[in-house]
Structures are given as structure tokens and as C-alpha cells.
Amino acid sequence: MVTMSFLSARHDHLVLGQTGPLPFFPRVKIPQKARAAHTYVVGITGQGKSKLLEHTLFQDITQGRGCGLLDPHSDLASDTLRYLASWHDKSYMDKPYLHDPKNLERIIYFDPSRTDYILPFNVLDTQFGTYETAQNIVEAFRRTWPQSLAEAPQFSNIALAALITLIENKQTLVDMHRLLTDDDFREELLAHVSNAEVVSFFHDRYDRWGREAPLMRESTLNKVAAFTFNPQLRLILGSKENALDFRRIMDEGKVLIVDLGRCDPETRRLLGSLIVTGLELAALSRKDIARVEDRRPFHFYLDEFQDFFSLIAHTCFLGFILRSTFYVLHSGDFQL
Ligand SMILES: Nc1ncnc2c1ncn2[C@@H]1O[C@H](COP(=O)(O)OP(=O)(O)O)[C@@H](O)[C@H]1O
Numbered sequence: 001m002v003t004m005s006f007l008s009a010r011h012d013h014l015v016l017g018q019t020g021p022l023p024f025f026p027r028v029k030i031p032q033k034a035r036a037a038h039t040y041v042v043g044i045t046g047q048g049k050s051k052l053l054e055h056t057l058f059q060d061i062t063q064g065r066g067c068g069l070l071d072p073h074s075d076l077a078s079d080t081l082r083y084l085a086s087w088h089d090k091s092y093m094d095k096p097y098l099h100d101p102k103n104l105e106r107i108i109y110f111d112p113s114r115t116d117y118i119l120p121f122n123v124l125d126t127q128f129g130t131y132e133t134a135q136n137i138v139e140a141f142r143r144t145w146p147q148s149l150a151e152a153p154q155f156s157n158i159a160l161a162a163l164i165t166l167i168e169n170k171q172t173l174v175d176m177h178r179l180l181t182d183d184d185f186r187e188e189l190l191a192h193v194s195n196a197e198v199v200s201f202f203h204d205r206y207d208r209w210g211r212e213a214p215l216m217r218e219s220t221l222n223k224v225a226a227f228t229f230n231p232q233l234r235l236i237l238g239s240k241e242n243a244l245d246f247r248r249i250m251d252e253g254k255v256l257i258v259d260l261g262r263c264d265p266e267t268r269r270l271l272g273s274l275i276v277t278g279l280e281l282a283a284l285s286r287k288d289i290a291r292v293e294d295r296r297p298f299h300f301y302l303d304e305f306q307d308f309f310s311l312i313a314h315t316c317f318l319g320f321i322l323r324s325t326f327y328v329l330h331s332g333d334f335q336l
């Protein structure tokens, strides 16, 4: 039997649990250094995987480490916040954890289904390369609609050219539909695009498809319409401001809690993919910090990662630590 222990632990170790219910039972822990690689939690439903992630995430938050959570079901995010709200370690704190404005400020909570406050997420506002950003967003679209986009002719070309045009003009993702359907608007934006290939793609190909145009464009436009016509997504993705600066979140050791549990499945996949690709880009950009030791670790938790599995497969490098801990629980046995 493994019990969860929320007792304060030495910060150089992450406590996974305790081998029995009394304080003298040995704890199972892993050194922080060992976390510099992927970790997976594996087990059948109901074995306590999410609870374990909650427990380790809780340690990361309260011990001041930068971390993030992408929760597709809400339970983990809301349990963590609820527990944090009431948590108070009397041995070194004179008030509950969240009563300290410093701690509250570290936490960025993003629930896209909430209408009382909107967190602007301008995915095109990025200090990374225009082309890299556009390509990552195209990849996020592919992950959101893998089947229909695999069959969509010209999808990658149209989306890539449109995204580069929008980024160079400091527009937002929701302007993509207008860019592809309104010729005057497109010409206005193309006048400010430095990438000659993009301008030539629109003038020499896109505009000349003639009778074939609906076939070439429709499947891409359908997808773009999905976030343009969704009022909530429009508000989140259509703002010029950007509250989710992943690079800053990592470098400043902030806590990012994303709760996608109340979104419709398409929104969940789209925002989940955009967030994971955004983190990926931010992590890559950290190579400008020469020494690995100077890169502040960031632990990222993905619950139910099979929904995002293809995203993980090639993520994790440099100082970025993608975390979804490996953990096997047999009846009565704890095994690493
Ligand atoms: N170490 C534990 N000791 C006692 N109960 C636990 C423990 N871990 C999880 N549970 C309980 O078991 C149930 C399933 O846990 P959960 O973390 O949701 O499983 P999973 O994510 O593997 O499906 C929950 O009700 C949870 O409170």
C-alpha cells in the first residue's frame, strides 16, 4: 500500500509516496537531478496516477519550482487549486499559501470555458522565428484534425503562407479566415510581407486556382472557421495581447495550470496542441542560455497524455523537462 504524504520533504528530492501509513515508514523518492528526462506514469484506470501527479505537482508548486499542468478533465487542476487554497505549513508560514500575494502572482490559471474572465492567448505574438512559429501552428492544426487534414489538398501551403502573412502584419489567428476570403484585405496585408515566396504563393497559385479553388480551399477554410466562429475561442485567440508568454513562464519559474475539462473536444485538442507546441518552441529558444545549469528547470505535467501522445514523442530537450511520470502500481507493490 502506498500512501501519499504531503509532509514537507527535502527539496533535493521529489517524494512519490510512503510505504505505509505511519511517519516512520520509508518514503519513496527520486532526486531532482533524475527528473531531467521524461517520466511516465503507467497504470490502469483508478490506480492513482492522477493523484500521484497531483502530489508531485503540489511539491513543485510549494517548493518554488517552475511547473505546468495540462489537464483534460478538470479534476486534477481543481483538486490542486483547492488543496493549495487551504494548505498552510505552520512550521514556516504564518498564513495559508495562497494568501501570500507573491505565491498568488506565480500562478497562471487558464480555463478557456470561463466567460467571467478571458485570458488572451495570442499564439502569433512570439519572439521566436516567424517561420518556426507558423510551422508549429500548422503542426498544432494537424494534431487537432489529423484525419481530415491529411486529405486536405494544399492545406500546409495555404496555412503556412497565411500564418506568415499574419505574423508579419501583427494580426491574430482569427484574422486568418478573412485573409483567405477577402481579396482586398489579403492584398493590404501582402504589401507588408517581406517573404517573396509567400507573396508569390498567393498571387501565382492561390489566386489562380479558378474553378478548382473551392476544392483546394474549402477544407482549410472549414477548419479556420472552427475557431473564428466560436465566440469563446474568438475572444481568447483574437486578442493582440498575450498572457501566455511561455518563455517568461519558464524563465521566471511560474506555475501554469491549464484546465481544458469543460471545453468541447475540438477546442480542447486545438488549445492543448497550441499550448504544447508553444512550450516546445519556448524550450527550444532556451538554447540562447549557453549553460544548461543556468536554464531554470520547468516541469510539465500532462495527464491522460494519450490524447497528446504524438506531441510528447518529439518534445523534451535542453533545460525543458516534460513530465508525466512513469509509475507502475501492482496490487500492493510499488515498483520503479
Ligand atoms: N495513494 C492513495 N491512497 C488512497 N487512495 C488513493 C491513492 N491514490 C489515489 N487514490 C484514490 O483512488 C481513486 C482513483 O485515483 P486516480 O488518481 O483518479 O486514478 P487514475 O488517474 O489512475 O485513474 C481516487 O478516488 C483517489 O482519491
Ligand SMILES: [Mg+2]
Binding pocket: 049, 050, 051, 303
Ligand atoms: Mg487519471
